[in-house]
Every structure is written in structure tokens, then in C-alpha cells.
Amino acid sequence: MRRLKIIRRWFGRRFGFSRLVCLFLLIGIAALRIADFAPIEELRVRTFDFYQRFDPRVKTVRPVTIVDIDEASLKKFGQWPWPRTRLADMIINLANLGAVAIAFDVVFAEPDRLNPDVLSDTMRYLDELTRSRLRALPSNDQVLSDALRRARVVLGETGLETVVSEIDKDLPFTGFATLGDKAGAEPDFFEFPGLLRNVPILEKVAAGRGLLTIVPERDGIIRRVPMMLRAQGNMMPALSMEMLRVISGTSTILAKYDRNGVKSIAVRGLDIPTDKDGQLWVHFARHDPSIYVSATSVLDGTAPLDMIKGKLVLIGTSAVALNDLKTTPVSNVMPGVEIHAQVLEVALTKAVLSQPNYALGVELLAAFVLGFLVILFTPNLGPVTLVAVGALFATVLVGTSLYFYKEQRLLIDFTYPLLSTTAIYLTLIFASFVREQAQRRQIRSAFGQYISPALVEQLAHSPEKLKLGGEEREMTIMFSDVRGFTTISESYKHDPQGLTALMNRFLTPLTDAILARKGTIDKYMGDAIMAFWNAPLDDNEHQINACNAALDMLEKIDVLNKDREAEAQHGGHAYIPINVGVGLNTGVCVVGNMGSNLRFDYSVLGDSVNLASRLEGQSKEYGFPIIAGSKTALAAKDKFAILELDFIMVKGKKEPEVIYAIAGREDVAMSGRFQNLRNLTIEMLACYRSRDWEGALMSIERGRRTDEAGRLAYLYDLYEERILAYQKNPPPDDWNGAFALLTK
Structure with a gap:
């Protein structure tokens, strides 16, 4: 342990963690440029607009x-x-x-x-x-x-x-x-x-x-x-x-x-x-x-x-x-x-502008060369020298780009290398302040971590639990995330305080729903929540409580959306509803205080945690806001409307998993309409897994006619697309009906 501390101190003195962060920043901005992130593209084309205004085409002939x-x-x-x-x-x-x-x-x-x-x-x-x-x-x-x-x-x-x-x-x-x-x-x-x-x-x-x-x-x-x-x-x-x-x-x-x-x-x-x-x-x-x-x-x-x-x-x-x-x-x-x-x-007249295929390579090379120079020398240069060198770099970039435009009619962007270098420079300038604040933080941020009242009470009576270590338990894990939150946040780009207030408005009722059903908040990840049941206190009905909490969350979001819609109509501004996806899974996990001697969190680890996260990510694909693993669903089948969705092979796992939708509580499960849809879905899955493609398609068609509300539209579209693909390219002879997810 002492040797590790010595190595960390030496690395911090010789190279600096801020420089390491800047290297990752350099790579990250390069990835955004390769993906042609919209703001970067906007800056680039605006620069090319300036070139055309600065030096428009002069006509020599008029054909x-x-x-x-x-x-x-x-x-x-x-x-x-x-x-x-x-x-x-x-x-x-x-x-x-x-x-x-x-x-x-x-x-x-x-x-x-x-x-x-x-x-x-x-x-x-x-x-x-x-x-x-x-x-x-x-x-x-x-x-x-x-x-x-x-x-x-x-x-x-x-x-x-x-x-x-x-x-x-x-x-x-x-x-x-x-x-x-x-x-x-x-x-x-x-x-x-x-x-x-x-x-x-x-x-x-x-x-x-x-x-x-x-x-x-x-x-x-x-x-x-x-x-x-x-x-x-x-x-x-x-x-x-x-x-x-x-x-x-x-x-x-x-x-x-x-x-x-x-x-x-x-x-x-x-x-x-x-x-x-x-x-x-x-x-x-x-x-x-x-x-x-x-x-x-x-x-x-x-x-x-x-x-x-x-x-x-x-x-x-x-x-x-x-x-x-x-x-x-x-x-x-x-x-x-x-x-x-x-x-x-x-x-x-062959006066065409072009952006050559090698333009991206030139821009990336310039960004990496200048970025490395800034990372290496910025902490060692005085402010006057730094400003002079920065002005020289900017002049070289702009001049080179203008030369290619005027002489070769080639569009080479200088804004991306300049943006990348400026971002690295600002990161290094403010890194010392960030590092100083991080060293002084010894308690969790109120916006980064919440724990259940039960855990607070237990820790108050047993302070010896504030040490590293964990125990194995069967637990139910929940991941929830807001669908399309990027679109919502973009509408608040000029009102960051309004975005913070909105996050508090929907995170608070979601948190209350979890805590009211004996859950523990593990962490907040932006607009996402991770929670678990059956720790630190025993909960013999953790699967049922988790399912109830998930349904409570949807109900609270519905109330919030109605309030926001009324506010939008009254205020005359746009209204974007909040939709939540939830993944639930039950399995044996390791739970306890994890981290370092100076900072640790009461958290949970295990394969079941990873599966819960993957299920939450699939809620949009299947068209149901709540998706649960088999252990969770089967334990709660008598009290909830459970609908089998698929038999999937999750990336990184060797064994396939049957997944289910939690479609409602017992009143929904007892309704004739739901039972008809469930029976048709069971029939469709049976035909699908036995390679009876025509039978599966017929079941889908009957299901669509029965599903007047369109709740299973995404599911039917998904299976129809798979079946049509399998009709052209049948699965191998040893296919067991499992579908391998391509993404995490």
C-alpha cells in the first residue's frame, strides 16, 4: 500500500494527472470530430462561409x-x-x-x-x-x-x-x-x-x-x-x-x-x-x-x-x-x-470547391501535434510566452487553411485543431483548482449520492460498518433512465438553472417511490438512478417491492408530466414529456462499502447488476417501460401482469436469459384483454422458437388486431423484422431460440 502511494506521488510530480486527463480529452475531441458532432460541423461550415464571403468566385465566362x-x-x-x-x-x-x-x-x-x-x-x-x-x-x-x-x-x-x-x-x-x-x-x-x-x-x-x-x-x-x-x-x-x-x-x-x-x-x-x-x-x-x-x-x-x-x-x-x-x-x-x-x-468552368478525403487526416494530425505540445510545455511556460506561442499556432492554422482555399480550392478546417488545443489549454489552467477542491472533499456530494433512511439509522447505531468490505446477498437491482433526456436538456441550453430544477422535480418523486418501497439508492448518474433491495436490511419481498416501486415511479412521472403540460400551455412554451425506462433483475451480489480508505460508497457489484443495466437499455427496443429478469418476474408473477418478451443472450454472458415486461398490477393481470394478448404472445413465441415463421407472423397479425391501444406494437415490429430476416437467412441447426444482443 505504501509503495503504491509513493508511485502515485511520483507520477503526480513528474507528469501530472491533469496532463493524463488532457490526453483523454484530446482523444475524446478527436472522436467527436470523426463522428462529425453537430456543433463542430456547424463551426466548420460557418468558417467555410467566411472564406466564400472573403473570396467569392469571380466569373470569367457566363455559360x-x-x-x-x-x-x-x-x-x-x-x-x-x-x-x-x-x-x-x-x-x-x-x-x-x-x-x-x-x-x-x-x-x-x-x-x-x-x-x-x-x-x-x-x-x-x-x-x-x-x-x-x-x-x-x-x-x-x-x-x-x-x-x-x-x-x-x-x-x-x-x-x-x-x-x-x-x-x-x-x-x-x-x-x-x-x-x-x-x-x-x-x-x-x-x-x-x-x-x-x-x-x-x-x-x-x-x-x-x-x-x-x-x-x-x-x-x-x-x-x-x-x-x-x-x-x-x-x-x-x-x-x-x-x-x-x-x-x-x-x-x-x-x-x-x-x-x-x-x-x-x-x-x-x-x-x-x-x-x-x-x-x-x-x-x-x-x-x-x-x-x-x-x-x-x-x-x-x-x-x-x-x-x-x-x-x-x-x-x-x-x-x-x-x-x-x-x-x-x-x-x-x-x-x-x-x-x-x-x-x-x-x-x-471547373471552379468546384472540394473537401478532400485526406482533409480529416490533416485536421486530426494538426490537432494531435499541437495538443501534445500544449500538454508538454504549458505548465512550464510563463503567461507572456504562452500567449505569444498560442497566437503563433493560431496564425499558422488559419493561414494554412486560407492558403488551401485560395490556391487549391480545397476546404481544410482549422477550427477543430484550434478548438481542441484551446480546450486542453483551459483544462490545464483550471486543473490545479479542480484538484485542490477534490483533495478537500471527504464527504459525498448531495447531488452525487443519496442513501436510504434505513441505512442512515443502521450506520448511526453501528459506525463500525464504515469500513471497506462486503457480503454476498440475493438482491433485486434497479436501473432507471429518462428516455430522450438529451432532447429535453437541449431545450434548456440557455437556462441551466431551469434544467437543474427540472431534474430535481423528477428525481425527487422517483427517489421517494424507491425509498417508500424499502429500496436503497446506490447512485445518481445524471438523469439515471441505480437502486437495490434486500440490503442493508433484510427484505423477504424484495422482488415485489422493486416491481411496486417501478410502477409507482411511472405513476409519479405521469402526474409530473400532466403538471408540466399545463404549465407549458399556460406559459406558451414547448412541452416535451418525460419517459422513464426501468430494468429489474434479481441475483446474488456483493454489497458493502467499496472504495478507498479516504472515500468509499455503500454499493453493490455482480453479474446481476450488469444484467439489470442491460435490461434497462432494452426497454425502448421492446416498447415496455419496465423489463425484468426471470428471477424477478417469476417471484412476482402472482401480484403483477407479467408478459414474456424474449430469450436473449446478453453481450458478455455465456448463458441466455428469459426477460419479461411488468405491464401492471393484479387488476391488469386479471383483465380479459391482457390475458388474450398474453396468450397470443405465448403462441407467437412458441411458433418463433420452433421455426414456424408463418405461424408466428399470423399470431403477430392477430395480436395487432387485438391490441387496440398499440402497447405491443414495438414488440410485434421487432419480431416481424427478425422473422423476415430468418426467412431469408435461417438460423443454424443448433439454434435454441435465443437472440444475441449486439450492444451493451
């Missing part, structure tokens, strides 16, 4: 022209939508002026409301001869379709959050092919459940079809534009990408992969670098009025020839009333059609 349905056009020709005969005239005029290709930043999802046959049915006071003559005229859609045949025209389509109609597979789709290693990371393409297409008479004759949907990032700014998307189960090109395909004369778009995902999107003669998810970093230029031509001038034949001939033409709107305005890093307001134009410009 794209926008035919603008502007305020003047709307004033002259009337409100949008215009008759499609007018759009047909526009296409013919553009084709005659020599436009290379034309694209619409609008969707023609419905037949023209001014079609002659529609007018004949809706206009009053027409004689039959006039009506018949109107019906005999070709539709406006047919006129537009005939115009589309005379030029290379790309129609726009829109991704939707809901499916509005089935897709006609006979209508044309753009072909996609892949090249390279697809065994790497799976691209996270933007995906829309639905797709809004144009009327078939137009789709059939158009030269191409592309999605005009532009998805802003979390802060509403457009930085990247996806070149490939999924909509209603189909791969779709962006409007700009489809236009490039059309002018290249190819029928297929090629996606090139590497081990990180998508590397680039290509058509004949053009290879466009993208990020791993197929998105193009747009090197934005400022809003450019010089590429706009009013739709009025195109229709009346006064459009300048040099603005149309040999150009890619986009037809869109800048009119405020049509609400197609976006925000980019260089412009607070930019018409959406101009973003498509800028994508075409950067692709055709």
Missing part, C-alpha cells in the same frame, strides 16, 4: 442565362401560371435564337387550366357551335409538348415528404451507373418519400427530367447541392446535373465511388467532384443580375442574341410573390433558379 419571370413579366402577361401556349412560344423563340439547352425551374404537375376543352365546359353563355370548336382545338399541353420536341428541354420535378400518387414506370427515367469500390461507406443521399412529376404528355417528349428541390442545411443556408437524390424509390439527378447529361449527349450518369463513398459524378467529358454523399460544394459568386433576361423580351423577340445563342437557358423566377428565394454564404437573398445556374457555372 448560363436565366429567363426571368420577373415582376415586369407578371405585370404585362398576368399572374402565374401562364397558359402553356405562351411557354411554348418562349421555347420556340429560345430555340430559334440558338439556345443549347433549356431547363424549367417549375413543375407542370396538372393539365393547363386554360385548355380549350376546359374553357368550353366552364365558360357560360357559349353557344354549342363555339363549344364544339373549342373542344376541337389542340390542348395547350399538346402545344407545349410539340414545342418541347423542337428543342433540348429538361423538365423540373420536386421531391415530396408524402406520396401523392403512384409513379408511372412507363415514363422515362435517367439511367445511373456506378464505378469503383462500393464496399466502403454507404452514401447518405437525400431521400424523399414522394415525387411530383409533370403531366405525362410533357414527360414523354422532354429531353431530360431532374429534381429542382434544393435542400438547405440546418441553419437554412445553401452550401451544398446534391447531384443525386432518391425520390419515391428511384435515383434521380438534380436539375443541373440532368442538364449537363443532356448537353453531353449521353443517356447515363456515372457515379464514381471510393472507400469513403461517392467521389464524383460524371458524364461524357465532365467529372464533377462531390462529397461522399454525392453533394457538390458550390463555389458561390455574388448575385449576378447580368445573366438575367426578362421573359417579356424573349416573348416579344427583343432578347439580346448574345444572351441566348450558345447558352444554357434556365427558366425561373425572381418575383418575390412566387417565393423562390434562398440564402447562400455570399447572398442573403438569391433566387433559387440562380443557384442552379451557379452549379452549372462551377461544373462547366
